[in-house]
Amino acid sequence: MSVLLIEHAIKKIRNGVADERTILNDVSLTLNSGDFVTIVGGNGAGKSTLFNTVTGTLPLNGGQVFLDGKNVTNLGEEKRAKYLGRVFQDPKMGTAPRMTVAENLLLAERRGQKRLLRSRKLNERKAYFKELCAKVGNGLEDHLDTPTGHLSGGQRQALSLLMATIERPELLLLDEHTAALDPKTSKNIMSLTNDLVAENNLTCMMITHQMEDALKYGNRLLLLKKGAIVKDLNKAEKEKLTLTDLLLFFEEDL
Template sequence: MSRLVMKQATKVVKNGLDEERVLLDNVDLTIQPGEFITVVGGNGAGKSTLFNTISGSLPLTRGKITINQTDVTRKSEEQRAKYIARVFQDPKMGTAPRMTIAENLLLAEKRGQHRGLRPRKLQERLPDYKELCAQIGNGLEQHLDTPCGNLSGGQRQALSLLMATLTTPELLLLDEHTAALDPKTSKNLMTLTNQLVTEQQLTCLMITHHMEDALQYGNRLILMKKGKIAKDLSQKEKEQLTLSDLLLFFESDL
């Protein structure tokens, strides 16, 4: 059973009274469970629109999206949250700044679930959260009572990734999640990302502007241009690519 299927997915917006712009152009995409797909493309290629239409934050103009054979085309972003977890480029977007690390993790455990009025039992979860955060190696486990607004960008992004994978999502969307970080922190976060995706056998789509990461990580590579999937490369095809090959794609008119 396919994890995600997009058929003729199209997004058109109006630029003026009589002008239209196609952001996503009849995209057909099928993703199987356990695939780790890197997505590259220039500015305006359609990468973010692809993610926004999958997550439900941007409705399709036409086309269809199914997750585990369930039609989610008309479902809201909140309704799709039980299937999808997303980590954004901005570290501030993945956590609640006034809530502590532990409170954010507790909130993440309830993603996509109905939340009634009941005791939160936070203290009971602290040993598990401490063990979980200790795997990162950046000291988060020592600051479970610290508001997330006091953390560094790298710490918040690592926490966002933990929150996104705390309850195994059907689909993990990584939206340039290392772009705002310095090179060392970015490298460490990608190592953690690969570890979590591999160990949990997650189905993952990752947008990146780091071409080295696009080649190094994942078992499939999608190249987007002008709202379309220009190339969809398998693991074997991807392994034959060089960095120069990938950079040439951005200079071509394909």
């Protein structure tokens, strides 16, 4: 059974009374368990719109979305959240700034559970959280009691990634999650990402403008243009691509 199935997705927006624009044009896509799909495309190609229709942020004008075999087309964001983990481009979007690192992790660990009036037992989880953060390699384990708003951008994005994967999601969505980071930090976050995906056998989609990352990571590559998937390359096809091939795709998009 597929983790994600999109059938003939159509999304249109109106820029004026008579100006209608199609931003997803009959998109169909299947992700099976363990797929790590990298997605590239120019501005306005439909990449973020694709993610937002999966999460329920944007309703479709036509087509259907299935998560883990369940038709979620008419379900809102809150109903789909139990299936998904998402990391955004902005490190500030994935964490609560006034809560400590440990508190953020505890909140993520209980995602989807019923809220009850009981002791949160934070101290009992700190040893595990310290061990988890130590895998990152940027000193995050020494900041369990630090408010997240005081962290560096790289530490905060690493925390966002840990939070998105601490309770194994059916589908992990990475929305240009290294774009706001410096090259060294971006490289470290991508290495952490690859390790987490592999260790937990996660099914993942990653939007990126870093062509080297698009080629290096994942077992599939999607190329989007004008709201449509124009190429869906498997691992063998992807390995034959060069950086020049990808750059040429963008030149043709002009």
